[in-house]
Amino acid sequence: MADPSENRRLFEVAGQDPEFRPSPYCWRTRMALAHKRMAFEPVPWRAVEKRRIARSGGGTVPVLVDGARWVRDSWQIAIYLDQTYPSNPLFAGVAGLSHARFLNSWADSFLHPLVFRAVIGEQYPLLSDLDKPAYLERTLKKFGHSVEEMGRDPEIAVSEVSRALEPASSALSLAPFLGGETPDYCDYVIFGTFQWARVASRQTFWEQDSILDRWFSNLLDGFEGRARAQPARSHWP
Amino acid sequence: MADPSENRRLFEVAGQDPEFRPSPYCWRTRMALAHKRMAFEPVPWRAVEKRRIARSGGGTVPVLVDGARWVRDSWQIAIYLDQTYPSNPLFAGVAGLSHARFLNSWADSFLHPLVFRAVIGEQYPLLSDLDKPAYLERTLKKFGHSVEEMGRDPEIAVSEVSRALEPASSALSLAPFLGGETPDYCDYVIFGTFQWARVASRQTFWEQDSILDRWFSNLLDGFEGRARAQPARSHWP
Numbered sequence: 001m002a003d004p005s006e007n008r009r010l011f012e013v014a015g016q017d018p019e020f021r022p023s024p025y026c027w028r029t030r031m032a033l034a035h036k037r038m039a040f041e042p043v044p045w046r047a048v049e050k051r052r053i054a055r056s057g058g059g060t061v062p063v064l065v066d067g068a069r070w071v072r073d074s075w076q077i078a079i080y081l082d083q084t085y086p087s088n089p090l091f092a093g094v095a096g097l098s099h100a101r102f103l104n105s106w107a108d109s110f111l112h113p114l115v116f117r118a119v120i121g122e123q124y125p126l127l128s129d130l131d132k133p134a135y136l137e138r139t140l141k142k143f144g145h146s147v148e149e150m151g152r153d154p155e156i157a158v159s160e161v162s163r164a165l166e167p168a169s170s171a172l173s174l175a176p177f178l179g180g181e182t183p184d185y186c187d188y189v190i191f192g193t194f195q196w197a198r199v200a201s202r203q204t205f206w207e208q209d210s211i212l213d214r215w216f217s218n219l220l221d222g223f224e225g226r227a228r229a230q231p232a233r234s235h236w237p
Numbered sequence: 238m239a240d241p242s243e244n245r246r247l248f249e250v251a252g253q254d255p256e257f258r259p260s261p262y263c264w265r266t267r268m269a270l271a272h273k274r275m276a277f278e279p280v281p282w283r284a285v286e287k288r289r290i291a292r293s294g295g296g297t298v299p300v301l302v303d304g305a306r307w308v309r310d311s312w313q314i315a316i317y318l319d320q321t322y323p324s325n326p327l328f329a330g331v332a333g334l335s336h337a338r339f340l341n342s343w344a345d346s347f348l349h350p351l352v353f354r355a356v357i358g359e360q361y362p363l364l365s366d367l368d369k370p371a372y373l374e375r376t377l378k379k380f381g382h383s384v385e386e387m388g389r390d391p392e393i394a395v396s397e398v399s400r401a402l403e404p405a406s407s408a409l410s411l412a413p414f415l416g417g418e419t420p421d422y423c424d425y426v427i428f429g430t431f432q433w434a435r436v437a438s439r440q441t442f443w444e445q446d447s448i449l450d451r452w453f454s455n456l457l458d459g460f461e462g463r464a465r466a467q468p469a470r471s472h473w474p
Binding site for chain 2: 093095096097098099100101102105106164167168169172174175177178180184186
């Protein structure tokens with residue numbers, strides 16, 4: 001199959017430095033595309049640039065532009081990819097899709113607010129100056145607390161995240177990936193969360209060489225180390 | 238295959254009334270056996286009767302006695318069933334197993350403590366008088382709070398449970414069951430939780446005719462209404 005990456009672009013949240021890519025949702029899609037062995041051009045994008053992605057029908061990323069098709073939202077993109085390019089499936093049938101949806105929603109609704117508290121203090125300075133005012137406003141609206149308040153007690157949040165990871169640890173004690181011997185979309189969902197945490201903060205959420213640590217390292221190293229190529233927090237100012 | 242139910246017994250937690258069967262873990266196994274179309278004799282058991290299940294190697298139920306084999310713990314029983322009787326699988330391959338383990342651990346570690354707070358006030362009076370002293374002690378040890386304290390604010394707990402169900406609701410918006418078109422072990426895990434809640438309390442955790450309500454009703458009615466045959470809380474004194 002012809003697969004010219006110039007015909008496939010992925011709009012991703014970028015920081016003040018255009019190479020800083022913290023979004024967990026964009027990482028889900030990056031990993032899904034890598035899983036599909038599909039080349040693409042990652043395009044840095046700032047939240048103020050709604051007009052650039054208007055053809056996607058919304059104002060948030062990830063947005064995948066695949067030839068003439070615009071697809072927005074990490075979940076919708078994953079569905080689109082499996083429907084359009086059936087090889088290397090992200091989901092194992094309708095049961096696998098349903099299970100992945102459970103995990104996806106668990107991460108969004110439960111895990112991310114905890115991780116946000118753990119990392120936002122270190123993340124905020126790296127956001128694009130263009131996006132900071134709207135970010136402050138959105139945070140206040142979403143959580144009823146300012147960015148400063150949300151980031152006040154990262155250590156407590158870290159321990160809450162660690163406890164919340166018990167189900168993932170438990171599943172990964174059975175097989176190297178949530179997908180079994182090889183990763184599936186469930187892995188990329190939770191990987192996205194901790195790639196965000198790794199890029200945006202110096203916090204650690206598990207012991208070195210624990211089950212989770214080995215799982216995460218394996219995914220950082222997968223696909224020729226593509227995810228590890230994104231520098232960790234210590235690289236950024 | 239010969240399947241004489243007299244050769245298969247399931248030890249289950251029973252209350253003062255031997256027909257009162259509140260344990261979510263035992264319900265997981267009941268549903269798993271029904272899914273496998275395997276007959277069995279349910280045996281009421283009280284927590285003080287450790288000696289009766291000593292051959293299982295532990296002191297908790299469910300314990301399945303399958304001919305000469307004793308298997309303890311709902312998760313181990315599910316694994317045993319799929320390995321020993323491959324037809325009507327509970328798990329879809331190694332990925333399905335890993336996903337189910339995630340949900341199983343999520344229910345045990347996160348959902349159950351919330352449900353416990355919501356139902357224990359109504360449940361406690363129905364426990365076996367033989368088991369009550371140890372139950373009080375175990376609760377204090379496990380949560381650092383007495384049964385009375387744990388049951389003090391069921392309404393708050395109910396709203397926390399409702400919020401915690403967002404991932405299940407989200408997954409069930411894609412397909413009638415977590416297993417897709419038909420239930421799998423993920424369904425029985427969460428079903429067990431709410432069968433416990435239904436039998437032990439009058440609380441409701443979702444709107445009538447919501448996605449979760451229809452899913453739960455379908456499972457109550459499945460297998461010739463076997464789960465619905467267990468009376469709800471209002472039946473008990």
